[in-house]
Amino acid sequence: MQLLYFAWVRERIGRGEEQRDVPVNVVTVASLLDWLATLSPGHAAALADRGAIRVAIDQEFAWMEASIDGAHEVAIFPPVTGG
Amino acid sequence: MQLLYFAWVRERIGRGEEQRDVPVNVVTVASLLDWLATLSPGHAAALADRGAIRVAIDQEFAWMEASIDGAHEVAIFPPVTGG
Amino acid sequence: MINVRVQAAAFDAGAEATALAAGRTDIGAIVSFTGLVRGDDGLTALTLEHYPAMTERQIAAIAEQASARWPLLAGTIIHRHGRLLAGDPIVLVAIASAHRAAAFEAAAFLMDWLKTRAPFWKRGDDGEWVAAKSGDDDAAARWNA
């Protein structure tokens, strides 16, 4: 799975993207975040405040309960501040 | 009193302005319109449909019941259609 | 703080809106409304009559009201009179504020007001006067709540 990170999520993880083989028991956005948080202290710091995390699956916003089955690209970022 | 007419009120009366000495018993906008309507067939035609008449006293919109006491300039016109 | 101009000449809506923020960094939002003459039902031109003594005075008064009601930083209102062709710009309301809600609301308020209270009258080239729309009165009334 292609993972993309933006803004301070990217800064805390220390990279903008990475390719990861996600364990088969990781099936929702929420469980993906739980699993990613175990990968490094940077991942843990970036994902500590779940209320400040937004996720898009294949360029569409996704809820925490959404399935990641079949997802090619999952992006993780803070609430947007454009406009 | 200086009277000003605009749009089809002006066209029906046949002039854009006139100076008139208003009788002392004419004290409100409504009674002014009643009196003006007696002056000529053009005045009568212009003022026949009172629901389509708007009035400003000294450049401020005025109700039919408003007093014309002390008015210098009374303008009579249809509902506005600018913008 | 809101400029008001009533003129026969054309105006450059983009330049007017851009000028509001020139040289300053406190403006976060500019909302610009341009009204144009529509060529409905074969209309090719119209003539706008107005009541000069009342027009600028009334527009200035409503601009004061808008400034009291919303935290506006700058603004320009231009209303043309005289003969205009289909497609010509007829009115401009450009409002600058720190944030977008105030700029959107003030611009809409001013347009609703101009439609119902500014002393202008449109006559088509066929000699027919354009009729007022009751929808405009309804739009203006919503600001009295």
Place this chain on the structure above:
Amino acid sequence: MINVRVQAAAFDAGAEATALAAGRTDIGAIVSFTGLVRGDDGLTALTLEHYPAMTERQIAAIAEQASARWPLLAGTIIHRHGRLLAGDPIVLVAIASAHRAAAFEAAAFLMDWLKTRAPFWKRGDDGEWVAAKSGDDDAAARWNA
């Protein structure tokens, strides 16, 4: 029918809005919103990061929604990314319609949406990321009624 551009380059808000009505006489109203970088708290510049694959796709989708909801005749949405100075224009939403209510509402709707759903993130030159405002979520929610 609504043009969408995501670019680093500056834009001419006035020219973009004016271009919507060029050569046509069915447009009676153009509402143009320009968002600018405010120099609050000593901010002199910021950098806008975005998610390119998602940005244009999501903006195009919301433009479709606006077109379905209001009778729009033309529109342009431009959002910049990269480094911007205080006072620089950052976003443009210009909407043309026959009548003003549709143009005002669609422009406000699109801006509320861009503020809450378009994947852009602002970082000040001090390295601090701008925090999202709950007021923006409230503004966007009003369109779901």
